[in-house]
Amino acid sequence: MIEVFLAIALLIALTILLSLYRAALGPGVFNRVAAINVIGTKTIVLLVIIGYIFERPLFFDISLLYAILNFIGTLAFAKYLERGEVWS
Amino acid sequence: MVLIDVIVILFLAAGIFFMFTGVIGLLRLPDFYTRLHATGKCDTLGEVLIIAGLLLYHASHYYHEAPLVPVKLLFLIAFIFLANPTATHAIMKAAYMTGVKPWKLGEERR
Numbered sequence: 001m002i003e004v005f006l007a008i009a010l011l012i013a014l015t016i017l018l019s020l021y022r023a024a025l026g027p028g029v030f031n032r033v034a035a036i037n038v039i040g041t042k043t044i045v046l047l048v049i050i051g052y053i054f055e056r057p058l059f060f061d062i063s064l065l066y067a068i069l070n071f072i073g074t075l076a077f078a079k080y081l082e083r084g085e086v087w088s
Numbered sequence: 089m090v091l092i093d094v095i096v097i098l099f100l101a102a103g104i105f106f107m108f109t110g111v112i113g114l115l116r117l118p119d120f121y122t123r124l125h126a127t128g129k130c131d132t133l134g135e136v137l138i139i140a141g142l143l144l145y146h147a148s149h150y151y152h153e154a155p156l157v158p159v160k161l162l163f164l165i166a167f168i169f170l171a172n173p174t175a176t177h178a179i180m181k182a183a184y185m186t187g188v189k190p191w192k193l194g195e196e197r198r
Contacts, residue, residue, distance in 0.1 A: 001093060001145065008100050008138070015111045022114050022123075030120050030183045037175055038114060038127050041168065042107065045135045048142055048164070060160045067164060071171040075178050082182035 002053060009049045016042050033077055040070035092148040099141025106134030119191030120183060128176035132168060139165050 016039055023035035044063045051059030080086050113126020143161040150157070191197075 001096075004097055004100065008104060011104050012107065015107050018111045019114055028120070028188075030179060030188065031123065034120070034124055034127065034176075034179055035114065037179065038110070038131055041131055041135060041172055044164070044168070045103075045138050048139060048161070052142060052145075057154050057157055060157055060164070064160060064164060064167075067167050067171065071167075071175055074175040078175070078178040078182040082185050 005049050005053050009046060009053065012042055012046050012049070016046070029081065033074065033081070037070070037074045040066070040074070044070070092144065096141045096145045096148075099137055099144065103134040103136075103138035103141065106130045106137065110134065118195075118197040120188060121180065121190050124176055124180055128173060132172045135168055135172075136165050139168070 019035050019038050019042070023032050023039065026032050026035060044067050047059050047063035047066060051057060051063070076086050107130070110127045110130030113130065114123050117123050117126055139161055143158050143165075146154075146161070147158050
């Protein structure tokens with residue numbers, strides 16, 4: 001099953017590379033924020049699969065932390081773009 | 089044991105299919121709102137399918153070594169189901185409030 005997990009991890013890395021195009025060249029700041037959010041949520045799954053490839057269960061804790069940080073970062077950026085400040 | 093592996097591979101393949109669909113929508117569609125329409129649903133479903141497949145694999149192979157890991161993966165599934173559409177809605181509301189116009193048929197791609 002390690003080969004299957006390695007292939008899935010490579011395909012997820014390919015999708016991250018394709019969405020990095022929209023994050024680098026996308027017109028306007030909202031396209032870039034959306035692409036960064038997509039890359040962050042793909043990184044969660046990539047971390048879980050890396051935990052199965054290397055057989056280290058520590059990576060699941062890192063992926064939980066990364067999910068929370070990505071969500072809070074996206075919300076803060078959206079509120080900042082909407083109102084001009086994070087806290088009202 | 090082999091049947092469980094086949095089911096896990098089917099889950100992973102379905103998740104990869106949905107993730108590629110979302111990324112193709114993010115690259116190809118003409119407008120900001122349509123791009124978020126593609127990624128907000130396809131990415132959520134693809135990631136949840138992949139993590140569910142890994143949960144099934146763990147519960148069938150490694151359950152006695154580490155019985156706490158499926159709980160963490162269930163928390164991850166619940167959090168992705170809650171957080172990913174919420175973040176998409178927040179970005180889309182911010183764009184609508186700051187005056188980004190939706191794309192109409194016949195206009196130029198943005």
